[in-house]
Amino acid sequence: MTTEELIAQILKKKSFLCVGLDTDIDKIPPHLLNEEDPIFSFNKAIIDATQHLCVGYKPNIAFYEAYGLKGWRALERTIRYLNDNYPEQFTIADAKRGDIGNTSTRYAKAFFENLAFDSVTIAPYMGRDSVEPFLAFKNKHTILLALTSNTGAFDFQTKMMDGREFYKEVLEVSKTYENAENLMYVVGATKAEYLAEIRQIVPDHFLLVPGVGAQGGDLHEVCKYGMNKNIGLLVNSSRGIIYASTGRDFAEKAAEKAAEIQVKMREELGKL
Numbered sequence: 001m002t003t004e005e006l007i008a009q010i011l012k013k014k015s016f017l018c019v020g021l022d023t024d025i026d027k028i029p030p031h032l033l034n035e036e037d038p039i040f041s042f043n044k045a046i047i048d049a050t051q052h053l054c055v056g057y058k059p060n061i062a063f064y065e066a067y068g069l070k071g072w073r074a075l076e077r078t079i080r081y082l083n084d085n086y087p088e089q090f091t092i093a094d095a096k097r098g099d100i101g102n103t104s105t106r107y108a109k110a111f112f113e114n115l116a117f118d119s120v121t122i123a124p125y126m127g128r129d130s131v132e133p134f135l136a137f138k139n140k141h142t143i144l145l146a147l148t149s150n151t152g153a154f155d156f157q158t159k160m161m162d163g164r165e166f167y168k169e170v171l172e173v174s175k176t177y178e179n180a181e182n183l184m185y186v187v188g189a190t191k192a193e194y195l196a197e198i199r200q201i202v203p204d205h206f207l208l209v210p211g212v213g214a215q216g217g218d219l220h221e222v223c224k225y226g227m228n229k230n231i232g233l234l235v236n237s238s239r240g241i242i243y244a245s246t247g248r249d250f251a252e253k254a255a256e257k258a259a260e261i262q263v264k265m266r267e268e269l270g271k272l
Helices: 003-013 030-034 038-050 068-085 101-114 128-135 166-174 189-201 219-226 250-269
Strands: 017-021 056-059 090-097 119-122 141-147 183-187 207-209 233-237
Touching (some): 003 250, 017 038, 017 090, 017 250, 038 250, 056 068, 090 101, 101 119, 119 128, 128 141, 141 189, 166 183, 183 189, 189 207, 189 219, 207 219, 219 233, 219 250, 233 250
Parallel strands (some): 017 056, 017 233, 056 090, 090 119, 141 183, 183 207, 207 233
């Protein structure tokens, strides 16, 4: 999916919501445990119920790897179902990879070619040669961790380096990477006050913003400081949507929560 196609979907649906598929067998409705593939059954129901309210889905790869081969098969079925039935959805492999060049190339092939994701999250700590193999894939997007929403973000990301915070150095240097136009950045919603300064460095790139909902991030603040002329935001919500209910009405309740967010997004888009 190109950036232009993503923007078109946002404008069409009046939504820049991304639904996180952090599917945990211990949290899904008990009646699904009788299914042959409980994780996929849960994901499919959530997708069918929410696809008209969002523009993307973000499976957190750890939640699938944790279950071994069964989990990986569920991930494969999920992404195939999305690509076959809702190809307009932007898909994010939340894998947080990043390694030496030849290893990164293999990771990129795994997610971009074998699984056919549109994008993958990358930890940039190892630098240019760990990121550029992902950027080499046409019409695929590499989403760098810039400023995350966890408490430990302050251990390194905001430390001063040559007179400015380390995460700002990451942003600045990443703009020099080959095919940097295919970069997006993760910025946690709980760090909304930092978005204005981030936009000074990367004014035109999309930001993936997790943390709205269960983690307490404020959508209005995110939009106030992070939205640009082309929207430039994908706001992710995971637990607040997919675990809205543990009963047989789980998909219906997920849609209700997604709709609540989409209404607020429509209002924010109306301000452009």
